[in-house]
Amino acid sequence: MEIKITKNPNPAPPLDETKLGFGVKFTDHMFIMDYTEGKGWHDARIVPYGDISLSPAATVFHYGLEIFEGMKAYRTPDGSVQLFRPWENIKRMNNSALRLTLPTLNEEDALQALTTFVRTDERFVPSAEGTSLYIRPFMFGCEPNLGLHKVKNVKFMIIASPSGSYYDEGIDPVSIMIETEDVRAVRGGTGYTKCGGNYAAANRAGEKAEQLGYTQVLWLDGVERKYIEEVGSMNVMFKINGKIVTPDLIGTVLPGVTRKSIIEMLSSEGYEIEERRISVEEVISALENGTLEEAWGCGTAAVVSPIGKLVYKGHEYVINGGKTGALTSHIYDELTGIQWGTKPDRFGWTLKI
Ligand code: COI
Numbered sequence: 540m541e542i543k544i545t546k547n548p549n550p551a552p553p554l555d556e557t558k559l560g561f562g563v564k565f566t567d568h569m570f571i572m573d574y575t576e577g578k579g580w581h582d583a584r585i586v587p588y589g590d591i592s593l594s595p596a597a598t599v600f601h602y603g604l605e606i607f608e609g610m611k612a613y614r615t616p617d618g619s620v621q622l623f624r625p626w627e628n629i630k631r632m633n634n635s636a637l638r639l640t641l642p643t644l645n646e647e648d649a650l651q652a653l654t655t656f657v658r659t660d661e662r663f664v665p666s667a668e669g670t671s672l673y674i675r676p677f678m679f680g681c682e683p684n685l686g687l688h689k690v691k692n693v694k695f696m697i698i699a700s701p702s703g704s705y706y707d708e709g710i711d712p713v714s715i716m717i718e719t720e721d722v723r724a725v726r727g728g729t730g731y732t733k734c735g736g737n738y739a740a741a742n743r744a745g746e747k748a749e750q751l752g753y754t755q756v757l758w759l760d761g762v763e764r765k766y767i768e769e770v771g772s773m774n775v776m777f778k779i780n781g782k783i784v785t786p787d788l789i790g791t792v793l794p795g796v797t798r799k800s801i802i803e804m805l806s807s808e809g810y811e812i813e814e815r816r817i818s819v820e821e822v823i824s825a826l827e828n829g830t831l832e833e834a835w836g837c838g839t840a841a842v843v844s845p846i847g848k849l850v851y852k853g854h855e856y857v858i859n860g861g862k863t864g865a866l867t868s869h870i871y872d873e874l875t876g877i878q879w880g881t882k883p884d885r886f887g888w889t890l891k892i
Contacts, residue, residue, distance in 0.1 A: 615880030712847025773838030
């Protein structure tokens with residue numbers, strides 16, 4: 540695929556890597572490619588980062604035809620830059636596209652777009668501890684048409700943000716409220732995709748949790764409100780009686796790349812991992828009888844986030860004395876070691892660019 544590059548004539552001054560925040564500062568460029576029915580994807584280009592112009596009738600504004608991905612580029616100790624399992628994000632984006640009736644991407648072209656874009660803005664990949672370049676590929680319907688049907692004009696874009704921790708807590712334990720009113724997904728819906736609508740529907744409960752002083756919500760299933768699904772921005776895992784338990788992927792839970800990597804990593808170390816339905820009663824009784832040893836969330840933005848407190852129907856349960864557990868620390872160290880290139884990549888997960 541040919542990618543036309545137009546360099547930003549006003550490059551940003553170097554950033555203070557100690558004050559990055561998450562997703563608030565952006566690089567000098569962005570990638571854009573258009574899709575037109577009958578013509579396919581065309582006009583791949585990297586241009587200066589900036590506002591884009593869309594018709595007020597564009598489908599994305601009315602029917603939410605939008606999907607996205609989250610991935611990171613890491614600065615390794617030898618100064619090089621690497622991506623973590625980009626193939627997984629590209630596959631998942633195509634699965635999301637199929638569900639939302641958006642056009643799929645050619646996997647090789649998508650990888651070329653990512654690597655060319657990151658190379659163009661390589662200087663923005665930070666090197667301070669715990670920082671990375673958060674990459675946000677996204678796709679949306681931009682056809683000016685209020686009729687509801689498969690869209691004929693679509694854009695695929697990539698932007699990136701040099702970032703620190705997703706949570707203010709950094710890698711300290713977060714407190715999570717189990718949501719009992721709103722639901723995030725039902726089987727047959729879009730729960731397994733990364734579409735903006737999933738996050739829009741989740742926002743009210745997230746706001747409520749924040750107002751009550753909790754970091755995020757833990758979702759229960761949308762039918763019985765009985766089974767654990769995922770946290771607002773990440774998948775969730777528990778260590779109960781020595782076993783790792785995580786909700787299975789039955790269409791309502793995001794198939795997280797970090798989730799998959801942790802399962803593969805822990806399996807290779809001999810841990811027993813159960814991907815299955817977990818009821819909230821099981822978690823509460825494990826908390827009460829002391830068999831719930833550790834809980835953590837995992838996702839690209841959040842990496843591995845220990846859960847120090849779970850709140851259910853107003854009752855607060857402290858996990859592992861509110862401290863990061865040994866297994867959670869181990870997972871964080873191993874995974875981030877591979878991502879930042881400080882530990883050998885025995886799985887072949889990284890791609891130097
Ligand atoms: C990610 O972890 O990359 C996500 O997309 C979650 C988002 C809420 C930041």
